[in-house]
Amino acid sequence: METFDDWKLVLLAPWPRWALFVLAALALLGVILAARGLRPERRRSRRAILLGLRAASMLALLFFVLEPGVRHLQTATVKGRLAVLVDGSASMELPTGEGRASRAAEAAEYLRAVMPALSELERTHTLEFYRYGEKLQPLSGPGAAVEPTDEATDILGALEALPRGQGGRRLAGVLLLGDGADNASLSRGMTREARERLRSLGVAISTVWTGDGRARDLAIESVRVEDFAFVRNTVEVEVTVSAAGMGSLEVPLSLQREGEVVAQKSVILGPKQERQTVKLSFVPDRIGEFVFTVSAPVYEGEATAANNSETFVLKVIRDRVRVLHVVGRPSWDQRFLRTLLRNDPNVDLISFYILRTQQDQPRAPEHELSLIPFPVDEIFDKQLWSFDLVVFQNFNYRPYRMDRYLPNLQRYVQEGGAFVMIGGENAFGEGGYDQSPIASILPVEAVGAAVNEEVFAPRLTEAGLRHPITRLGGSVEATRQAWERLPPIPGINVTRPRPGAQVLLEHPHVVASGQNAPVVAVAEVGRGRTMAVTTDASWYWAMVAARSGEGGARHYERFWLQAIRWLVRDPDLTRVRVQAVQRTVPPRTPLAATISARRADYAPAEGARLEVDLFDAVTGAPVERKVLETGPDGTARVEFAPPGVGAFKVVARAELGGVELGTGQDVIAVRATTAERGEARARPELLQEIAEITGGGSISSTARKLPEMRLLEPEVVEVGRSEDRPLWDRFWLVLLLAACLGGEWVLRRRWGHA
Amino acid sequence: MKRKALATGLLVFVSLVLPRQSPAFGETSRLVFVQGRYDGDWNPRPGALRRLAFEVAVRTSIATAPEEKVLPLDSPELFFYPFLYLSGTRPLPALSRAEVENLRRYLTFGGFLLCDDAGDGAFAASCERELGRILPGRTLGRIPTDHVLFKSFYLLSHPAGRTLSRPYLTGVVEGGRLAAVISANDLGGAWARDEFGAWSYDVVPGGEAQREVAFRLGVNLAMYALCTDYKDDQVHLPFIMKRRR
Numbered sequence: 001m002e003t004f005d006d007w008k009l010v011l012l013a014p015w016p017r018w019a020l021f022v023l024a025a026l027a028l029l030g031v032i033l034a035a036r037g038l039r040p041e042r043r044r045s046r047r048a049i050l051l052g053l054r055a056a057s058m059l060a061l062l063f064f065v066l067e068p069g070v071r072h073l074q075t076a077t078v079k080g081r082l083a084v085l086v087d088g089s090a091s092m093e094l095p096t097g098e099g100r101a102s103r104a105a106e107a108a109e110y111l112r113a114v115m116p117a118l119s120e121l122e123r124t125h126t127l128e129f130y131r132y133g134e135k136l137q138p139l140s141g142p143g144a145a146v147e148p149t150d151e152a153t154d155i156l157g158a159l160e161a162l163p164r165g166q167g168g169r170r171l172a173g174v175l176l177l178g179d180g181a182d183n184a185s186l187s188r189g190m191t192r193e194a195r196e197r198l199r200s201l202g203v204a205i206s207t208v209w210t211g212d213g214r215a216r217d218l219a220i221e222s223v224r225v226e227d228f229a230f231v232r233n234t235v236e237v238e239v240t241v242s243a244a245g246m247g248s249l250e251v252p253l254s255l256q257r258e259g260e261v262v263a264q265k266s267v268i269l270g271p272k273q274e275r276q277t278v279k280l281s282f283v284p285d286r287i288g289e290f291v292f293t294v295s296a297p298v299y300e301g302e303a304t305a306a307n308n309s310e311t312f313v314l315k316v317i318r319d320r321v322r323v324l325h326v327v328g329r330p331s332w333d334q335r336f337l338r339t340l341l342r343n344d345p346n347v348d349l350i351s352f353y354i355l356r357t358q359q360d361q362p363r364a365p366e367h368e369l370s371l372i373p374f375p376v377d378e379i380f381d382k383q384l385w386s387f388d389l390v391v392f393q394n395f396n397y398r399p400y401r402m403d404r405y406l407p408n409l410q411r412y413v414q415e416g417g418a419f420v421m422i423g424g425e426n427a428f429g430e431g432g433y434d435q436s437p438i439a440s441i442l443p444v445e446a447v448g449a450a451v452n453e454e455v456f457a458p459r460l461t462e463a464g465l466r467h468p469i470t471r472l473g474g475s476v477e478a479t480r481q482a483w484e485r486l487p488p489i490p491g492i493n494v495t496r497p498r499p500g501a502q503v504l505l506e507h508p509h510v511v512a513s514g515q516n517a518p519v520v521a522v523a524e525v526g527r528g529r530t531m532a533v534t535t536d537a538s539w540y541w542a543m544v545a546a547r548s549g550e551g552g553a554r555h556y557e558r559f560w561l562q563a564i565r566w567l568v569r570d571p572d573l574t575r576v577r578v579q580a581v582q583r584t585v586p587p588r589t590p591l592a593a594t595i596s597a598r599r600a601d602y603a604p605a606e607g608a609r610l611e612v613d614l615f616d617a618v619t620g621a622p623v624e625r626k627v628l629e630t631g632p633d634g635t636a637r638v639e640f641a642p643p644g645v646g647a648f649k650v651v652a653r654a655e656l657g658g659v660e661l662g663t664g665q666d667v668i669a670v671r672a673t674t675a676e677r678g679e680a681r682a683r684p685e686l687l688q689e690i691a692e693i694t695g696g697g698s699i700s701s702t703a704r705k706l707p708e709m710r711l712l713e714p715e716v717v718e719v720g721r722s723e724d725r726p727l728w729d730r731f732w733l734v735l736l737l738a739a740c741l742g743g744e745w746v747l748r749r750r751w752g753h754a
Numbered sequence: 755m756k757r758k759a760l761a762t763g764l765l766v767f768v769s770l771v772l773p774r775q776s777p778a779f780g781e782t783s784r785l786v787f788v789q790g791r792y793d794g795d796w797n798p799r800p801g802a803l804r805r806l807a808f809e810v811a812v813r814t815s816i817a818t819a820p821e822e823k824v825l826p827l828d829s830p831e832l833f834f835y836p837f838l839y840l841s842g843t844r845p846l847p848a849l850s851r852a853e854v855e856n857l858r859r860y861l862t863f864g865g866f867l868l869c870d871d872a873g874d875g876a877f878a879a880s881c882e883r884e885l886g887r888i889l890p891g892r893t894l895g896r897i898p899t900d901h902v903l904f905k906s907f908y909l910l911s912h913p914a915g916r917t918l919s920r921p922y923l924t925g926v927v928e929g930g931r932l933a934a935v936i937s938a939n940d941l942g943g944a945w946a947r948d949e950f951g952a953w954s955y956d957v958v959p960g961g962e963a964q965r966e967v968a969f970r971l972g973v974n975l976a977m978y979a980l981c982t983d984y985k986d987d988q989v990h991l992p993f994i995m996k997r998r999r
Contacts, residue, residue, distance in 0.1 A: 329815040330980035331783050332836055336864060339982065343930065351984055354815050355907060355977065362813045362907075364970070370905040370985050372993040424783065490782050536783045539864075546863035547833035553863055 004072035004723065006716075012067040012726055023065055027058040037753065046751055053744040060737040069726040078715045080172025081126050083162050084118070086111070086139070087178025087210075088131035090676045092148035094179075094303050096211045103179045103210040103682065104148040110177065110208060110701040115142060117706045118175075124714055125172055132158035132178070151586065151676045154184035155690070156197055159205065173711035174205040176690065177701070180683035183675045190689050198693045204710040206696035211682025216245035216299075219307040219678055220253075221275070223294050230319040231287045232386055239294050239310075240277045243269040244681050246299065255280045256293045258647050258667075259618035284316040285385060286416060289583070291617050291647030291669040307678035311647065311669040313583040320348040321568050324379065324387040327353040328395040328426045336539035337393065337422075340560055347564070350387070352379065358399060380405035384412050388568045394424025394536055396431050406437040413441045414526030418567035424536040425451065428493040443501035443523035444532045447512040449494035456507055457488040458519040458535075464504035468573045469531070469563045470520065472555050482555055487544040489537035497521050501532075522566070529567050575599075576654045576664035578612075584669045588642045591668050596635040597654035597661050604634025608656040612638045617647035617667060630654070645672045782834060785810065785976060786819040790840040791826050792853075798843045798872040799942030801954065806945045806972045813973055814907060816980065827853040836865045837979050841942050843873035845880035849887065857888045861926075866979040867934040870941045875919060878938040885926050885934055894936075897923045902986045903932065906977040907970075914967040915939030916955050931982045935975065944968035 013020070034054040038047045092104040101109075118127060129139040133150020136158040155176070164171055186194055198205070224238040237255060248270035255263040262282040269276055280294065295309035302308070323341055327334045330353055341349045355371055356362060362369055380402065384390070390409065397406065413419050421427055421442060429446025433439055460483050464470040472482035483505075496512040497503050505520035521532045542556035566573050581592040595612060597605040608630045614623040623643050630636045638650070648668045654661040684700070691698035697708025787803040790796065803822035811818045822839070825832055827849065832838060838860070840846070849857070861867060871878035882894050897903060903923075904910040913923045920938035927933065944965045946954040957965040984990075 329817060330785075330977065331817070332785075332980065333783065335836075335980045335982065338984070339864065339929070339931070342983070350989070351987055352989075353981055353984055355981075356813075357815045360812065360814055363966075364908060368909055370907060370909050370990065370993070372990055375989075540782075543836055543864045544833045546859055547830040 004074055006073040006075045008071050008073065010069055010071045010724065012069045012724060012728075013065060015065075020066065023062060027062050030058050031055050041751070041753070046747075050744060050747060050751075050753070053740050053747070057737060057740040057744065060733065060740060063733065064728055064737070067726060067728045069724050069728070072723045072725065074721060075716050078169055079124060079126050080712055080714050081128055081169050082118075082121055082173045082175065082709075082711060083128045083130060083171060084111075084142075084175045085130045085132050085136070085158060085162075085177065086146045087133065087153065088137075088146045088148055089133035089150040089153040089178070089181070090148050090674070091153065091179055091181040091679060091682075092146075092210070093677075094211070094215065094680055096682075097215065102148070104146065106210045106701055107146070107177050110210070110704065111142065113704040114706050118142070121709070121711070125711060126169065130158070130162070136161040151674050152184060153178070153182045153676060155180075155182045155686075156185045156194060159201055160197065170712065170715060171203050172714070173709055174203055174694075174696070175706070175709070176205055176207045176687065177210070178687070179211045180207075180209055180686040181676075181679050181681070182683070182686060183679060186686060187675075190686065190693075195693055198690060201694065203694065203712065204696040205690055205694040206707040206709050207687035207691045207698045208701050208707060209682060209684035209687045209698070210701045212684065212700070215303040215680050215682065216301050217303040217307070217680035218243045218246055218251065218269075218296055218299055219680060220294055220296060220310045221307075221678070223310045223312055225292075225312060225314060228315040228317055229284055231284050231316050232322070233319065234281050234283050235314070237263070237280045237282075237292070237294065238277060239280060240275060241267055241269065241296060242275040244274060247271065249299075251296050253278065253280060254295050255282065256295070257284075257290050258292075262292075284314075287316050287318050289313055289315045289667045291667050293647065293669075303680035304673075304677065306673035307680060309672050310678075311584065311645075311671050313667055313669045318388060318568070320346050321388045321564060322348045322386060323350065323564070324384075324390045325349060325351045325353075325393065326379075326391065326395050327351070327393045328424065328431075329354055329357075331394065331424070331536060332543070333422065333424075333536040333539045334393050336542050336556070337391075337560065340542075340557055344561065354395070374400055376400050376402055376405060380408055384408055385415075385417070387417065389418040389420065389564060391420045391422065392427070393422040394426045394431075396426035397436070398432060403436070410438050410441050413438075413528035413530060416527040418528055418569075419530045420563070420567065421530075421532050422536060422538075423491070423493040423532075423534040427536075428495055428532070428534065430493060441523070441525045441528075441530050442532055443498055443503075443521035443530055444495035444518050444534065445498050447494055447496050449512060451491060452494055452507075452510050452517075453491045454510075455488045455490045456492070456510070457486075458483070458505045459508045459516070461503050461506055463502050464520070467502070467504050467522075467566075469522065469566050470504045470559065471562070472558055485545075486555060487540050489535055489540045491535055491537055492517060492519060493534040495532070495534055498523065500524070529569065531563060531567060574662070574664055575605075576652055576662040578650050578652045578664040578666040580650060580666045580668045583667065584671060586671055586674045587645055589670070590642055591640040591648060591650070591670070592637065593650045593652075593666055593668075594635055594637050595630070595652045595654070595664070596633075597630050597652075597656070598634060599656060599661065604632070605630055605654065605656045605661055606632045606634055608634065608654045608661060610636055610638075610652050610654050612650060612652045614640045614643060615649045615651060617649045623648065643670065645670050781819055784817045784819045785837060785980065786835045787822040788832060788835040788838050789822050789824045790838055791824050792840075792842075792849075793847055795843050796841070797824075798841055799870075799940070799946040799954070801948065802841075802942030802946040803839055805947050806969070806976070809945075809969050810973055810976045814977065816976060818976075828856045830856070832856065832860050832865065833863075836860075837976070838865060838867045839870065839942075840867060840881065841870040841872055842877040842880075843871075845876045846884055847880075849884050854884075854887050861889060861928055861933040865933070868941075868975055869934065869936040870915070871919075871936070871938040872916075872940045872943055875938050878920070878924075878936050881934075881936050882924065885936075889926055889928060889933070892926045892928060894924055894926050897925045897932070897935065901932075902983045903935070903974055903978045905985050906974045906981060908974055910967065910970055910974060912967075913937060913939060913971055914944070914960065914964050915941040915971075916943030916957050916965075916968070918959065918964070932978065937971075939968075941968055941972060945972060 041047045096106050131146045134152045221240040229235040250268050252266045263280040267276045267278045293311045298305040298308045341347045434446035465476045473479040494517045501521045501523040503518040503521045506516040510517045523530050542553035575598040577596045579594045597608040599605045610628050612626045624640050628636050651665040653663045688698040699707035807818040869881035924936045925932045943955040948954050
């Protein structure tokens with residue numbers, strides 16, 4: 001015999017739903033029509049009786065048509081699911097308090113303590129265990145170890161990733177265990193959107209926090225700076241520092257560029273001002289990519305020292321090439337170069353022209369002249385390093401007692417500056433430079449021969465055919481033709497190339513020391529570059545070349561602008577380039593870079609041998625070396641094992657067929673910490689808020705008991721058979737219907753209604 | 755003995771008076787004035803440019819060629835000498851197409867033209883007309899006295915020449931610099947000396963002081979041609995402002 005433990009009312013009529021609505025509407029219509037027909041009836045009691053009878057008739061008719069019945073059922077209770085989420089993020093490695101166990105250990109201990117209580121709940125709910133951090137992952141069981149390794153904490157993401165109706169069983173509740181140190185959508189606290197998302201989960205979340213939120217810790221929370229800065233322009237680095245549980249203290253902050261302190265500032269923090277934002281400013285004095293580190297001291301008893309420094313890479317670029325143009329006397333050569341430099345928006349030109357020598361007689365008192373003293377000391381002692389390029393054009397240094405400043409110029413070039421000497425009667429040997437401290441940085445040296453004033457057509461050397469300075473055409477042939485079309489020029493300082501210099505343009509037949517006298521020669525000197533132009537008639541390539549109506553001054557402009565780009569090491573003219581895949585990487589990440597090498601003619605150097613070294617940028621200590629070869633496109637990818645925290649330089653040296661192509665470098669910063677590890681403070685208040693919004697309870701793990709759990713009631717579902725018993729097929733109901741209809745008909749007749 | 759002392763004295767005198775031969779790097783590195791030749795009275799003030807070259811060499815560090823060149827206006831050789839001087843007493847005849855084309859390239863690619871009216875202003879007016887053909891679309895206008903031309907070497911407050919017919923200069927700007935300057939005050943008349951070393955013309959109304967201003971303007975024009983707006987550089991401004999006060 002079947003046993004039923006539940007029942008419910010059902011309609012047994014096979015009508016579709018819309019038909020039932022039509023029938024109900026008809027019944028209502030019947031009542032309304034009756035009401036309209038009874039309007040002439042003055043006696044309210046009669047109207048009420050007749051209308052009541054009509055309504056009862058309609059209800060009885062509907063009852064028959066709808067066929068109501070009772071369904072007897074067999075039911076069962078389905079267990080809901082209780083999800084237990086355990087924090088597996090890296091911040092759980094931190095201690096719950098000074099000198100205490102880690103938060104992860106505390107969480108494990110708590111779970112062990114409340115396991116009996118959880119087992120109790122297992123009678124009505126199924127327990128599911130998960131770990132969360134970067135994402136939600138199921139655990140094999142309650143005893144599964146949760147290693148705190150995730151480099152992010154996304155609480156809301158984890159809650160939303162929980163399966164809602166797994167296996168037909170609904171989620172009845174959540175127990176969330178962790179430190180609350182969210183660094184995803186709840187990183188800045190509870191927002192309106194986050195509240196909505198939590199409410200839409202439709203389940204109470206009970207929370208348990210580990211750590212008391214009073215960790216003693218000083219942290220550099222954030223460092224904000226532009227991706228790039230302009231050289232010689234002030235850069236501001238915005239640093240947010242926070243201190244928890246440290247009392248009042250003055251924290252000295254330091255900004256370092258690869259070990260060299262470039263800015264310092266102190267910030268006062270205390271219980272009432274736990275967070276401060278300060279600006280550290282400095283003026284970068286050279287271009288390139290550098291690793292900067294903002295650091296604060298590590299105090300005793302801090303939860304972590306990893307967040308006391310922050311590293312970033314800053315690319316320092318030049319806004320404009322700053323050129324110092326020093327001219328011995330006004331000339332057409334100076335005029336055309338000045339016009340070119342002045343008209344180039346990328347050049348910031350500072351000029352000093354000697355308009356009057358000691359022998360000149362202006363025949364006017366000083367106040368009637370516009371002349372200014374030549375500020376030798378200011379330029380060559382104080383400002384020299386602010387220039388990207390220094391040009392000496394037919395300039396005699398001796399009358400200005402510059403002997404003592406020339407060593408500065410030599411050092412300036414050695415340290416990365418660029419220098420050009422342009423010919424004339426006061427340049428090179430004629431200007432006494434062969435005996436000066438800058439003789440060693442010049443690409444040419446005097447041979448004691450007199451100036452040659454003969455007109456000549458300079459000749460390109462093999463190096464000059466491909467060099468970016470003298471490459472006037474798109475191809476070697478076009479370059480050769482372009483130079484051949486330029487007008488011959490008069491006059492040359494007769495010199496010979498210094499060892500290591502590269503001659504790009506030479507005199508066709510004036511020979512010095514067995515070599516053709518250089519017209520244009522270049523040299524790499526230390527970290528800088530120099531160029532010698534041993535004529536003062538390069539302006540012929542502009543003005544005289546324009547007389548024919550072909551080409552105009554474009555070759556002159558191209559020559560000089562390419563020279564400037566090469567001299568100031570325009571990155572586009574570098575033959576070996578190193579480009580880090582990522583310039584700032586989190587800890588324990590391999591360092592990767594792409595290296596491209598070009599031949600002398602700037603074509604991809606296939607099969608070039610690359611020696612790639614990874615150096616510590618601060619100490620210069622080598623870390624690792626890799627040797628590899630470029631592919632058909634002249635590039636190769638290098639990857640170094642994670643080197644630890646700090647600033648690193650990837651330096652590549654390329655060689656093809658035994659000929660060195662050059663070197664290139666890039667920098668990579670390995671951050672001391674991630675956002676996950678940097679935030680040492682637990683956030684119990686966030687977990688409490690989550691519980692409050694969703695209707696759950698919240699408690700500290702130290703209570704060693706479960707928080708209030710408002711679990712959804714288990715669902716009851718029908719199982720097995722059911723039996724329908726009709727209610728409409730009752731005899732007395734037929735009598736009731738007949739009585740109502742008959743009664744109404746009789747009373748209508750009797751009271752005079754149709 | 756007397757003769758020897760006299761010779762020595764003469765040598766010292768000559769060394770002081772004659773312009774220093776600047777040790778320039780061939781002729782083309784010097785400033786060579788070119789006098790433009792055209793059909794008409796193209797050289798009304800002989801010796802003017804020679805004297806200006808002398809004064810520029812004596813007063814400044816510019817190395818000048820002692821003698822000017824004379825070239826026709828359609829000569830390609832003009833391009834070796836970017837300072838062109840054009841003078842006349844009567845209107846400049848309409849330039850040929852070749853002359854216009856040549857001067858257009860000359861001024862566009864860096865040349866400098868000084869037009870000097872030695873007459874009654876008709877030459878200056880005709881130069882302004884021809885400049886409209888040479889550099890069409892460019893505006894010819896007055897050069898204000900705060901222009902760098904008036905401080906390129908000497909601090910000047912006004913232009914002057916043999917006369918003060920017009921108290922201003924006009925000019926045409928090309929590529930950010932003055933490519934042509936027109937004077938109606940007969941600069942050459944103030945500069946010129948005869949074969950015996952005497953001034954060729956009297957300067958009116960200001961006499962020798964006005965001649966000095968004319969020379970200073972000549973020096974400034976030469977300096978401007980070579981240095982353009984150098985004296986407008988920021989570094990010079992405090993000094994110049996102080997001296998102007």
